[in-house]
Amino acid sequence: MTAATANDVPLSWYEASARQRIDALVDAGSFCEFIGPELREISPHLAIFNLPEQFDDGIVIGRGRLDGAPVLVAAQEGRFMGGAFGEVHGAKLTGLLRAARALKQDVVILFDTGGVRLQEANAGELAIAEIMRAVIEARHSGINVVGLIGGRAGCYGGGSLIAGTCSRLIISEQGRLSVSGPEVIETNKGIEEFDSRDRALVWRTMGGKHRYLIGGADIFVDDQALAFREAAIATLAIRSRFDPNVLQAEQKRLERRLHRFGDVEDAIEIWEVLGIDQPTGIPALPTGAFLRAANKRENADDAR
Amino acid sequence: MTLDDILASLFPNGSDVETVGPMIAGKALLPDGRLIHVLGITQGQPLGVEEAIALAERVIEIIATRDRTPILLLVDSASQRMSKRDELLGLSEYLSHLAKALLVAEAEGHRTIGLLYGGSAAGAFIATALTTGTLVALPGAHPAVMDLPSMARVTKLPIDVLKAKAEATPVFAPGLDNMVRTGGVHVVWDDAVPLAPQLAAVLQRPQGQDDRGRLGAERGGRQKAAELAERVARAAASPQDARRA
Amino acid sequence: MEKLSFRLTAPNRAGGTRAQTIVGVVASGNLEVLLERSLPAGTCTIDIATAAHGFGAVWDAVVRDFVARRAAGGLRISINDGGARPDTVALRLAQGVRKIEEPER
Numbered sequence: 035m036t037a038a039t040a041n042d043v044p045l046s047w048y049e050a051s052a053r054q055r056i057d058a059l060v061d062a063g064s065f066c067e068f069i070g071p072e073l074r075e076i077s078p079h080l081a082i083f084n085l086p087e088q089f090d091d092g093i094v095i096g097r098g099r100l101d102g103a104p105v106l107v108a109a110q111e112g113r114f115m116g117g118a119f120g121e122v123h124g125a126k127l128t129g130l131l132r133a134a135r136a137l138k139q140d141v142v143i144l145f146d147t148g149g150v151r152l153q154e155a156n157a158g159e160l161a162i163a164e165i166m167r168a169v170i171e172a173r174h175s176g177i178n179v180v181g182l183i184g185g186r187a188g189c190y191g192g193g194s195l196i197a198g199t200c201s202r203l204i205i206s207e208q209g210r211l212s213v214s215g216p217e218v219i220e221t222n223k224g225i226e227e228f229d230s231r232d233r234a235l236v237w238r239t240m241g242g243k244h245r246y247l248i249g250g251a252d253i254f255v256d257d258q259a260l261a262f263r264e265a266a267i268a269t270l271a272i273r274s275r276f277d278p279n280v281l282q283a284e285q286k287r288l289e290r291r292l293h294r295f296g297d298v299e300d301a302i303e304i305w306e307v308l309g310i311d312q313p314t315g316i317p318a319l320p321t322g323a324f325l326r327a328a329n330k331r332e333n334a335d336d337a338r
Numbered sequence: 339m340t341l342d343d344i345l346a347s348l349f350p351n352g353s354d355v356e357t358v359g360p361m362i363a364g365k366a367l368l369p370d371g372r373l374i375h376v377l378g379i380t381q382g383q384p385l386g387v388e389e390a391i392a393l394a395e396r397v398i399e400i401i402a403t404r405d406r407t408p409i410l411l412l413v414d415s416a417s418q419r420m421s422k423r424d425e426l427l428g429l430s431e432y433l434s435h436l437a438k439a440l441l442v443a444e445a446e447g448h449r450t451i452g453l454l455y456g457g458s459a460a461g462a463f464i465a466t467a468l469t470t471g472t473l474v475a476l477p478g479a480h481p482a483v484m485d486l487p488s489m490a491r492v493t494k495l496p497i498d499v500l501k502a503k504a505e506a507t508p509v510f511a512p513g514l515d516n517m518v519r520t521g522g523v524h525v526v527w528d529d530a531v532p533l534a535p536q537l538a539a540v541l542q543r544p545q546g547q548d549d550r551g552r553l554g555a556e557r558g559g560r561q562k563a564a565e566l567a568e569r570v571a572r573a574a575a576s577p578q579d580a581r582r583a
Numbered sequence: 584m585e586k587l588s589f590r591l592t593a594p595n596r597a598g599g600t601r602a603q604t605i606v607g608v609v610a611s612g613n614l615e616v617l618l619e620r621s622l623p624a625g626t627c628t629i630d631i632a633t634a635a636h637g638f639g640a641v642w643d644a645v646v647r648d649f650v651a652r653r654a655a656g657g658l659r660i661s662i663n664d665g666g667a668r669p670d671t672v673a674l675r676l677a678q679g680v681r682k683i684e685e686p687e688r
Contacts, residue, residue, distance in 0.1 A: 051608055063687075068573040069566070071605050071617050074661075078562060079509050083493065084584055086634045086665050088609040089617055097574065106574065113610040121509065125551070125563040129570025137574060150460075152492055155483035155510045156520045157560050159460075160550055163468035163522070164563075166434070167548050170441045195464055198434020213429045213461045214420045221488075222420045239426050250428045278401050281442050284435050285398055288391055291427060301426060 045259040047184040048208045052094045052109035055144050058259035059182075059266065060098030060107060067096040069126060077120050079154040088114045091122040095130045097139075101267045105142055106134050112146030112187030119192055120151040124161020131168035131179070140178040140270050143200065148215065149191015162192030169199040173276040178202070180269050182262050183209035183242070183251065190215045201274040201338065204265045205242040205251035207321075212240040238301040238317055243324060247305060247316075248291060249332035256321050274336075283337035291332065308332070339476060339529055341380055341412070344455055347533040348410075360389060362412050363396055368541075369534055375400050378412030378453075378466075385462035386419030390432040393466075397439040406447035408541060411440070413467045414456025433465035440469045444545070451540055454479040454514075454523065468522060472540055475514055475523045482512030508559040521554030585636045589646050593627040593656035599684035606678045614664040614672060616679045620657050627655040633664035645669050649676045658683070 045058050056065055069075050071089030080087050092114040098107050108127050110117040127143070134141045150158035169179050181200040183189045188210035189197050197203055197211060205211065214222075216230035229235060238244055246254040253269060255261035295304045305313035309330045319327060341362070345353050348366070355364030355376045360383030364376050377396055379385060400409060418429060444450045452470030459482045467473050467481070475481075489510070490497045504511030508519040517523045527536045551567060554560030597620060607615040622628060629646045649655060653676065660679070667675070 053605070068570050070603075071615075072603050072619055075562075075566060079507065081584065082503055082507060083495070084634075086584065086609050086632065086663050088615055088663055089605070089661070095570065111608055113608045113613070121560055121563050122566060125566040126570055128551075128563070129567035130574065132567065133571040133574030136571065150483055152484060152489055153510055155489070155512075156516050156522065157509050157554075157563065159464065159483045160468070160520055160522045160554070160560070161563065163464050164548055164550060164567075166437055166464070166469065167441060170438060170445075174445055191461065192464060194430035195434050195437065195461060198431050199438060211428075211430060212425045213418050213433065214425060219420045219422065219425070221491075227420075228422050239422060244426075245428070248428055250431055278398070278442055278446065281401070281435075281439055282398055284438070285391070285394060288387075288428075288432055288435055289395075292387060292391065295427060298426070299423075304426070 042260055046257050047206060047259055047262055048186060048257050050259065051113070052111035052144065052146065055259060056094055056098070056107055056109045059142070059144070059263050060100055060105070061102065064099040065096055065107070066098065067094060068130070069095065075122055077122050077154065079120060079157070083153045085153065091120060091126070092117055093123045093126050095126045100142070100263070100270060103270065105140050105270065106130050107142050107144070109144035110146040110185070112185045115151055116148035117146040117185065117187040118148050118151035119158040119161050120154040121157035121161065123151070124158060124165060128161060128164045128168050131165060131172050134177050135172040135175050138175070138177065140180070141172065142180050142182060142266055143196070144182045144185070145189040145193050145197060146185025146187045147189060147191070147193035148187050149193055159192065162196060165196050166199050169196065170276070173201055176273070176275070178270055178274055180204065180266060182266065183211055184257060184262065185209070188212070188240070201276065202253070202269045203251040204253045204255060204262060204269060205245055206255050206257045207242045208257050209242040210236065210240040211245050211250060234317065243316060244301045247308060247328055247331045248295070249287065249334040252334060252338070254321070254325060254328070280336060280338070284334070287334060287337040339455065344412070344476070344533065348537055350532070350534055361392055369538065373407045375407055375409045376412065377409060379415045380412065382414055382416050382457050384416040384419035385433065385465065386421070386424045387427050387429055387432045390436045390465065394436040394439040397443050400448060401439070401443050401446050404446070408449035408451065409443060410537070411450065411452045411466060411470055413452060413454045413458050415458045415462045415466065417459035418461035433461050437465045437469040444471045449541060449545060451537070454481060456480070457482070459483060471545060472524050472543065473522065474540060475526050476529050477526060479514050480512065481514060481517045485512060516559065519554070519557045519559030521550040521552070521557060521560055524553070585633050587631040587633070587639055587642050589629045589643070591627050591629070591647065591650045593625055593650050595654040596624040596656035597654045597658050597680060597683055599686065601683045601685065601687055604679065604682045606682055607675045609663045609665045611665050612667055612671065614662055614667040614675055616675045617661040618679045618683050619659045620683065621659045622657050624657045627658050627660065629660040629662065631662040631664060633666070635664070635666040641669055645672050649673060653677060653680045654684070655680055
């Protein structure tokens with residue numbers, strides 16, 4: 035890393051805003067925003083519901099540099115409408131990914147989302163589908179699309195499906211990655227299926243440590259902007275490919291996961307099957323000790 | 339139309355399509371003699387890890403043949419399976435994997451056509467129907483992100499108020515018409531006439547770019563998405579002054 | 584949503600040279616403030632869209648105090664408010680004028 039260009043102010047990724055995260059992620063002063071807030075490209079649909087708008091519709095996109103290398107960046111603001119995808123929010127990310135393919139530039143997506151924005155659900159759902167297609171088309175042309183997960187809103191719903199199309203995922207303990215959120219499962223299937231107020235259950239079922247252990251994420255980092263930055267730089271240095279062979283490897287990887295863990299009831303049993311010495315102690319471990327304990331984890335190298 | 343009716347109308351020369359549980363798999367001959375693969379999920383069932391990996395496996399087998407045969411994906415599902423077990427096992431990866439398989443199939447020369455003939459919702463809708471190259475629907479299909487009663491609960495608005503708002507915009511309420519107007523469904527077939535020629539017409543369309551944004555703009559259901567995505571691409575391509583693009 | 588607009592004479596010209604900046608997010612009890620240097624140096628406009636209705640008098644007091652005491656001259660200020668308390672509004676406005684004074688990195 036180039037010391038002169040690093041942003042090394044301590045900053046909790048979880049607590050930071052989308053703009054703070056971008057500033058801390060890319061080389062100092064290198065960020066240039068596309069369709070910035072001064073253009074007031076707000077959602078045309080929130081007014082129908084008498085809801086407040088945000089000038090960037092909850093996503094900041096643009097270009098910057100990571101250790102000197104040009105990169106396109108998108109950051110969702112999880113505090114605005116839960117970072118959810120609406121028409122404008124989604125189209126900004128779609129456009130960025132299409133640009134990445136044309137410009138042959140890697141993309142970093144800072145996820146912080148509850149999924150589709152219900153007030154514009156159809157537009158949001160289509161945006162997710164368009165984004166997934168654009169990610170895969172970009173990856174087909176040799177571009178890395180790296181996802182960072184560690185925000186307040188987690189990475190839920192359609193956001194989790196987009197994350198699944200990325201070439202690499204970097205996650206912190208606070209990052210939650212799941213299709214249905216705890217409240218959605220509880221509302222639809224009852225508290226016996228999932229008690230959304232049981233925070234320990236939420237973390238060990240959907241949280242960053244579990245995802246890292248089963249190969250659902252590739253790099254586990256502290257809840258620090260600098261840690262995400264260093265991991266992103268290291269990840270982008272590796273050219274990941276995407277072709278039918280990778281798809282086949284992922285098929286085997288996900289079949290193996292079902293075979294190994296398909297009958298298990300709880301995350302702790304999965305960690306036990308993985309051969310971790312004291313599985314019940316995993317949630318309390320600090321990063322260094324956790325990474326040592328995780329040496330028998332499943333990984334998704336060349337299979338994502 | 340029942341699944342059997344649909345298959346009979348699509349493939350008058352007969353088809354070899356099996357339904358095992360909620361899964362559809364098989365093949366058929368098109369009237370012009372060409373082969374088409376038929377896959378799908380039926381009976382309004384949820385899409386969980388098992389269903390997604392089984393469908394993906396079939397798509398990957400088709401890709402491995404390198405014969406560039408088209409794939410018809412029939413969809414009548416619920417949403418993704420909402421369970422602790424599915425999420426524990428990483429359902430998002432399984433759904434994305436299925437989506438990736440369909441996208442790779444298309445990139446490898448297999449036309450992918452989705453036929454929505456029943457329900458579908460949320461993550462299941464995204465990972466199946468919405469990932470095909472061209473999505474068509476039959477009258478009576480009922481796609482949804484979330485049903486109005488659930489939406490009323492989340493938005494804390496009375497259902498009558500939501501219904502009134504849904505009259506004014508296609509952007510949020512469930513339903514086929516709204517999915518057509520926002521560009522997600524290419525065309526709704528006529529179920530009063532044979533489906534085979536309608537499928538042939540879709541297969542004759544050249545394989546192209548994702549044009550759902552443009553369709554949504556033309557049909558008035560999504561007026562900003564396509565234009566904004568293009569502006570972003572222009573801003574990214576301009577060497578400086580991206581802010582003003 | 585309630586919309587409020589103020590056009591005030593500003594005794595102190597905004598410092599620095601940045602064309603624009605933005606602080607805050609739109610969330611419950613929070614707000615975003617977009618500041619653009621696009622007006623004559625002795626003028627400040629503030630346009631507010633707020634989710635909390637009927638607080639015009641409070642906004643009037645907060646923005647007048649802000650423009651009188653801070654360096655807001657020349658700024659077009661736009662606010663999206665998710666129902667923030669007056670002290671939060673004052674804090675964000677102060678953060679905004681401080682940030683627009685900072686040199687571009």
